[in-house]
Amino acid sequence: MSFDDQLPPKTRLLRAAAELLANSDGSPVSTRQITKLAGVTAPTLYHHFGDKEGLFDAVVAAGFEEYVAGERDFAPSGEPLEDVRRMWDNHVQFGLTQPHLYLVMFGNIRPESRPAIVADAESLLEEMLSKAAIAGQINVPPREAARSILAANVGVTLMLIAEPLEDRNLELSTMTRDSMIFAVSTETARGAAADDSGKSSVVVAAIALNAALQASHSDQLSSSELKLFLEWLHRISSSS
Amino acid sequence: MSFDDQLPPKTRLLRAAAELLANSDGSPVSTRQITKLAGVTAPTLYHHFGDKEGLFDAVVAAGFEEYVAGERDFAPSGEPLEDVRRMWDNHVQFGLTQPHLYLVMFGNIRPESRPAIVADAESLLEEMLSKAAIAGQINVPPREAARSILAANVGVTLMLIAEPLEDRNLELSTMTRDSMIFAVSTETARGAAADDSGKSSVVVAAIALNAALQASHSDQLSSSELKLFLEWLHRISSSS
DNA sequence: TAGCACCTATAGCAACGCTATATGAAGTGA
DNA sequence: TCACTTCATATAGCGTTGCTATAGGTGCTA
Numbered sequence: 001m002s003f004d005d006q007l008p009p010k011t012r013l014l015r016a017a018a019e020l021l022a023n024s025d026g027s028p029v030s031t032r033q034i035t036k037l038a039g040v041t042a043p044t045l046y047h048h049f050g051d052k053e054g055l056f057d058a059v060v061a062a063g064f065e066e067y068v069a070g071e072r073d074f075a076p077s078g079e080p081l082e083d084v085r086r087m088w089d090n091h092v093q094f095g096l097t098q099p100h101l102y103l104v105m106f107g108n109i110r111p112e113s114r115p116a117i118v119a120d121a122e123s124l125l126e127e128m129l130s131k132a133a134i135a136g137q138i139n140v141p142p143r144e145a146a147r148s149i150l151a152a153n154v155g156v157t158l159m160l161i162a163e164p165l166e167d168r169n170l171e172l173s174t175m176t177r178d179s180m181i182f183a184v185s186t187e188t189a190r191g192a193a194a195d196d197s198g199k200s201s202v203v204v205a206a207i208a209l210n211a212a213l214q215a216s217h218s219d220q221l222s223s224s225e226l227k228l229f230l231e232w233l234h235r236i237s238s239s240s
Numbered sequence: 241m242s243f244d245d246q247l248p249p250k251t252r253l254l255r256a257a258a259e260l261l262a263n264s265d266g267s268p269v270s271t272r273q274i275t276k277l278a279g280v281t282a283p284t285l286y287h288h289f290g291d292k293e294g295l296f297d298a299v300v301a302a303g304f305e306e307y308v309a310g311e312r313d314f315a316p317s318g319e320p321l322e323d324v325r326r327m328w329d330n331h332v333q334f335g336l337t338q339p340h341l342y343l344v345m346f347g348n349i350r351p352e353s354r355p356a357i358v359a360d361a362e363s364l365l366e367e368m369l370s371k372a373a374i375a376g377q378i379n380v381p382p383r384e385a386a387r388s389i390l391a392a393n394v395g396v397t398l399m400l401i402a403e404p405l406e407d408r409n410l411e412l413s414t415m416t417r418d419s420m421i422f423a424v425s426t427e428t429a430r431g432a433a434a435d436d437s438g439k440s441s442v443v444v445a446a447i448a449l450n451a452a453l454q455a456s457h458s459d460q461l462s463s464s465e466l467k468l469f470l471e472w473l474h475r476i477s478s479s480s
Numbered sequence: 481t482a483g484c485a486c487c488t489a490t491a492g493c494a495a496c497g498c499t500a501t502a503t504g505a506a507g508t509g510a
Numbered sequence: 511t512c513a514c515t516t517c518a519t520a521t522a523g524c525g526t527t528g529c530t531a532t533a534g535g536t537g538c539t540a
Binding site: 268271274282285286291292295404 | 482495496497499
């Protein structure tokens with residue numbers, strides 16, 4: 001009926017909220033349910049978390065830790081784009097196993113907590129994409145690529161969550177994933193060769209150099225020189 | 241204070257709900273607010289719509305009509321993939337101008353109404369993609385392509401909605417859009433490059449950029465800027 | 481022992497979604 | 511014209527929600 005009485009009320013509240021949130025089929029979870037399961041009374045909740053939303057934020061933060069841990073856990077394969085694929089799949093998997101947590105994290109607009117979470121997820125991806133950029137494997141700046149891929153990843157995951165379980169088709173995920181990665185990558189594992197002027201190769205090289213510079217802290221240029229240099233690089237990178 | 245008394249209560253309820261939903265900054269809208277603005281009492285709402293959710297569904301349905309109308313309004317350009325681009329942009333625009341409506345439509349899981357809406361949006365896209373398929377312009381079945389593109393479209397739109405208005409960057413949309421379309425299309429308007437021997441370092445990238453720049457006559461930099469830029473490049477390239 | 485944070489409980493408020501019941505208006509058939 | 515049905519609206523109030531004013535314990539330090 002109630003929770004482990006040894007644990008402090010704050011922890012019991014967190015666990016109770018997480019459990020109820022996970023098992024509620026989309027229906028809202030009331031503070032009374034939570035406090036009853038945790039074996040405490042209302043003011044305790046508000047003392048520790050200020051708000052119902054505050055409690056949920058704490059639950060989400062915990063869930064996000066789990067998500068990030070999942071994203072970091074596998075060792076780099078040496079093939080950055082392959083790792084990006086695994087990060088994508090891990091993201092989808094997290095959304096499907098914890099749909100309610102995921103919805104609070106990504107399916108809502110909550111100007112306070114959401115951008116931070118999104119930014120974190122983005123930088124995880126960007127980190128990996130930077131490696132790909134250094135290896136000259138992508139033709140788009142890592143930051144933009146990360147934003148774009150993450151957006152598609154979120155969209156796919158929400159789509160799958162909303163779909164009834166029986167006709168949930170993961171092919172949507174793999175197809176969209178590979179489309180996005182293919183689009184930003186320099187591999188031309190596609191038919192007809194390319195002719196185009198050297199312009200896009202300039203862009204690729206500029207992006208690669210930019211990423212490499214970020215990673216290496218080269219000291220060949222003074223900081224003021226470097227600043228201007230990077231600005232020019234960016235200008236070159238973002239030419240059409 | 242109240243709404244046009246000439247209109248039937250049902251219509252007034254719909255308009256009041258739509259107006260309040262549009263102007264509420266994410267905060268929930270109560271039935272009491274709605275009935276007060278519409279100038280009716282509670283049972284009237286429940287007589288016509290059964291439910292608060294029923295009323296909201298009706299509002300969403302109206303909003304969806306508007307969305308579909310927007311998707312259909314422009315005449316086909318004869319270039320199906322170009323039309324897909326415009327549908328994408330229209331979708332994003334709809335989401336940004338009616339964020340709360342959009343969130344109810346796409347950012348939630350509501351097993352009843354959502355799949356129908358999604359299916360409709362999907363078939364609009366699929367219709368257009370079928371034309372592209374007939375013209376041999378895509379290399380993926382239209383249905384799968386539509387699902388995939390729509391998922392990415394939704395993800396991007398939610399991303400943009402969640403972003404604070406001042407640093408909302410539509411480039412995310414166009415880039416993701418073109419990535420998705422490029423990935424499913426048979427056109428290979430892609431640059432060469434991807435020559436690199438695999439070893440990646442600042443030096444290699446700098447050399448590559450240097451060579452590429454020599455060959456391409458990029459006009460992103462003025463001649464004086466270019467001169468200094470190349471000098472720095474050389475300094476970086478000849479570092480130990 | 482006194483004082484002081486900290487934490488928790490009792491009790492209850494205002495607002496919420498919703499409804500049992502009643503009343504009015506409008507049409508229909510004899 | 512009159513009962514009868516049907517649809518639409520209103521009065522009043524139920525149960526639940528998120529939240530809080532207030533007070534009581536508990537364990538420290540002085």
